[in-house]
Amino acid sequence: MLSIIIPAFNEGATIARILDQIRAVELIGGFSKEVIVVDDCSTDDTAAVVRRYAAEYPELALSYHRHAINQGKGAALHTGIRAATGEFVIIQDADLEYDPQEYNILLAPVLRGVADVVYGSRFIGGKPHRILFFWHSIGNKWLTALCNAFSNLNLTDMETCYKLFRRELVQGLQLQEKRFGFEPEVTLKMARVPGVRIYEVGISYYGRTYAEGKKIGWRDGFRAIYCIVKYGVLQ
Template sequence: MPAYNEVNTIEEIVQRVLDTGLVYELIIVDDGSTDGTREILDGWREHDTIRVHFHEKNSGKGAAVRTGFDKATGEVIIIQDADLEYDPRDYKDLLQPIEEGRADVVYGSRFLGKPARKMNFWHRAGNTFLTLVANVLYNLDLTDMETCYKMFRAEVVRDMPIKASRFELEPELTARVAKSGYRIYEVAISYYGRDFDEGKKITWRDGFPALWTLIKYRFVN
């Protein structure tokens, strides 16, 4: 769980994750928060299930996820944002294709029919475009490449040489998984998107490095 300045949501999302009863370890990586998030996390250092790691400066979501992957010891890993946009009650649906041996990686799609707070037009358009580019370049059939909810067999990401530091993480993960030939499955998830007034951090500017990442990794490793 990468976290940056999520003091208003961190306690609730952590409780929701623990309430699933499916979590062996919850790794939270604070990416240089300055709003009080760090102090809350500091109080969980001795928790039986929660493992807290701190970045001294803000390095980006990709950097926080890399730290989380490095520290993970379980057999299955999922990325969980620290806001309340994604619902941990969807974990069981994401896990099922992996448990049944049908998938190595499962994406939670916000566009397959579960209840969702509609995202704004430009966010949806950008996501649709980037997903299309990923499908064309890597011969995929995804509906939501940019989703946060990506669940992996641990061996898929354990030695993956991820370079992304910011929001280009999603296309890099997709590119590397596809080029490695892993089986990708999509399931429907619910979604409760935030707007910028509520703390959403990704902007249209992040679309350009995401596009470049998809193109770059089509031709290099």
């Protein structure tokens, strides 16, 4: 089974559409799906939309978890990871930037028996990629390079949403970051797991603007630098 973790904060406008896309995916290798939505104290109709969806489509194995106070994306992922029961875990944002039909691209190295962790890169593989934000792309590549220097990996997209993990490996990490620092922290800690096999595959990216609801900002970039130093050197 593949556990699909969806952290959500005020995503009532899009979350039913992403659930539709997930429901339509036919996974290779006989995998079934478990969907875990973690609502980080949304103030819109996210909760009502998800509960209606779960009632209408019980075959999706959709569970809903809600934080009593807003804690951040990383905290939502911690909750989802703890709740996961599938053999593998993948992260899915509640917006429409990533295509669930590409789960099978990430599962392919797993099914070949060569990978324990698979990252979906927006910068390799010739997939569709919306053109947005020059400085964001520069910052992303710089943060990836810095993380690579401390982890001794050669990733091209550390900040990607699409990360697939063998469940027991990610559940075995002591994760602390409650916001977007989750990305470098999980990467650096996973890189230290003895014998772990990390792969990277090309994926599409249908990015959105701030007007369309994008949340990450420059402060999160500085936090990522702090996390790379903290978890790359001090821990």
